[in-house]
Amino acid sequence: MTKFSSLSRQYWPTIALFAFLLACWQLAVSLGGIREYLLPSPLSVWNALWHSEIGWSQHLWTTTIEIIGAFLLAAVVGVALGVAIAWSPLIANALVPFLVFVNTLPKVAIAPLFLIWMGYGIFPNMLMGALIGFFPVVINTAVGLSQVEADMLDLGRVFNAPKWKIFAKIRIPNALPYILSALKITATAAVVGAIVGEFVASQKGLGYVITTTQSSMNTAVAFAALIWISIVGLLLYGAVVLLAQLWAPWAEGVD
Amino acid sequence: MTKVLIDLDQVGMTYEAASGPVEALAGITSAIGAGEFVSLVGPSGCGKSTLLRIVAGLRPATSGTVAVSGRAVTQPIPDIGMVFQAPILLKWRSILENVLLPAELAGKDAKALRPRAEQLLEMAGLGGFGPKLPRELSGGMQQRAALCRALLLDPPLLLMDEPFGALDAMTRDDMALELLRIWGEKDLAQEARKTVLFVTHSIPEAVFLSDRVLVMSARPGRIAADLRIDLPRPRTVELRASEAFGKLTLEIFRALTGRTEGAAGTA
Ligand SMILES: Nc1ncnc2c1ncn2[C@@H]1O[C@H](COP(=O)(O)OP(=O)(O)O)[C@@H](O)[C@H]1O
Ligand SMILES: [Mg+2]
Secondary structure (H helix, E strand, O other), X not given: OHHHHHXXXXXXXXXXXXXXXXXXXXXXXXXXXXXXXXXXXHHHHHXXXXXXXXOHHHHHHHHHHXXXXXXXXXXXXXXXXXXXXXXXXXXXXXXXXXXHHHHHOOHHHHHHHHHHHHOOOHHHHHHHHHHHHHHHHHHHHHHHHHOOOHHHHHHHHHOOOOHHHHHHHHHHHHHHHHHHHHHXXXXXXXXXXXXXXXXXXXXXXXXXXXXXHHHHOOHHHHHHHHHXXXXXXXXXXXHHHHHHHXXXXXXXXXX | OOOEEEEEEEEEEEEEEOOEEEEEEEEEEEEEEOOOEEEEEOOOOOXXXXXXXXXXXXXXXXEEEEEEOOEEOOOOXXXXXXXXXXXXXXXXXXXXXXXXXXXXXXXXXXHHHHHHHHHHXXXXXXXXXXXXXXXXXXXXXXXXHHHHHHHOOOOOEEEEEOOOOOOOHHXXXXXXXXXXXXXXXXXXXXXXXXXXEEEOOOHHHHHHHOOEEEEEOOOOEOEXXXXXXXXXXXXXXXXXXXXXXXXXXXXXXXXXXXXXXXOHHHO
C-alpha cells in the first residue's frame, strides 16, 4: 500500500497533465468544430477502440506475432553473430564490415523488395522488424563479451580452462547486461519494422488497418490502431525490462 | 634453504608498446626455496606484476629462463593460487560461487569442494556471507574472498600482487596475520608450507611477513638487494615495535632509494 501511495505521489502530475490534455482535446473538437476526419475526438477514438467493425483481435494478433517474432529473431541472430565475432578474429574480420554495410542501408527502403521476394504474409514483416533491430544486439554482445577485465581472463588461464568454459562462465554472463540493454532498443525497433512491413505489403495487422483508413477517412480508427500498437510495444518493452531485472540483478545502472 | 622451487636465470622482459619497446625487467636472477615467503618491493612500474605473470607462465619472458619445480615455464603452470590487487570477483556470482570458481574452471568437482570453500570463508571471517553478491561486501571483505578463492585448491605456490593494497591500515595488518596463519607459520614445518611470492608497496608489511625481501630497482627492474629477514616466527604485533624490525625496515628503505645515509623519515 505504501508502494502504491508513493507511486501515485510520483505519477499524479503525469496523470493530471494527461487528463487535462485529453479534456482540452475533447473540448477543442466538440466546441471548436474540428472535423472528425482531421482530428477525431478522444471519445470517438475510445469508441473505435472497442466498437468497430474492424475486428481488432485478428489484427492485434497478427501484429503481435510479427513483433514478437521479429524481436526473437533479432535477439537470437544478434547474439549468435556477436558470439561468433567475439569467438574468432577471423570471423570478426569477415563479418563486421559486412554487418556495418547492412546496417547503413535504409532498411525501410528494402521493404518493397521483401514483397517481391516473399509476397504477403507475416514472415516478411517479422524479417523487417528483425533487420531493423538486430544490429545493436550484435554490437553489444560482442562488446560485452570482450569487456572482461584482463586479470579475470588470466584467472581463467591459471586454471587452464578451455575457451568454451571461459565463454560460458565468464564472458557470456559478463555480456548479459549489455545484451539486455540492446534488447530494449530491439523491442522498439521490432515494432517499427513490423508496422513498416505492414504498410508496404499486408492484408492484416494494425499497420494495415492504418493504411486502409487513408481511403476511408476513418481517422478515429487510425488513432485506435496507434493506441493498440503502443500498448503492444509498451508490453514488450516492459517484459524486457522485467527480464533484465530478473536475469541480471547485479547490473543495475549499466545502461 | 630447502629445495629450490622457483629458479629465475637472467630473466628479462621487453614489451613491444605502440610508442616503442619498454624494457620492464632485466637480468633477474634468483632462487626461491619451497616453503619460503618472499616479498618483492620496488617502485611503481619496475616490473613486479610482470615478474609474477612470468612466473605463473601467463606471459613468456623475452630473455632468460624460468623454471618451477625444475621444469621450464612455457605456459600457465598448474597448481598455483593468484591474488591480484583488485579482488576481481565475478559480480553475478555469490561469494561462495566465486570461491568455487577455480574448481569449475579447472574441471574439478565443485560440489565436493563446497565444505572446504565454506570453511575457508569462515576462517576469513566471512562465515554467513557465502550467499551474498560481491557488491554487498566491503572492499576488504571482497579481497578476503579473493584470498579464499586462491586457496580453494590448496596450491603449493601462491602469487600475490599487492593483495592488500586497497585495504585500510587496520584491516591490512589483520590480513597479514591471517595470511601467516593460513601459511602455517605456527603449525607447519617449512617444507610443508606454501611458497609465497608477495608483491607489496609497504616495507613494514614485507618485513613483517617475509623470510626474504627482494628489493627491485626502477625500470628496467633488477634485483637491487636480497635481504634475509631473520626475525623469529611466529611473528607478533609487538615485533613491529622492536629494534631489529626497525633496522630491517631502514635497510630496505635504503636499498630501495639508493641512499646510504639519512633516516627513513627524511623521505
Ligand atoms: N602489456 C604491456 N604492454 C606494454 N608495457 C607494459 C605492459 N604491461 C606493463 N608494461 C610496462 O612495464 C613496466 C612494468 O609494469 P608492471 O610489471 O606492471 O610494474 P609494477 O607491477 O612493478 O608496477 C611498466 O613501465 C609498464 O608500463
Ligand atoms: Mg603492479
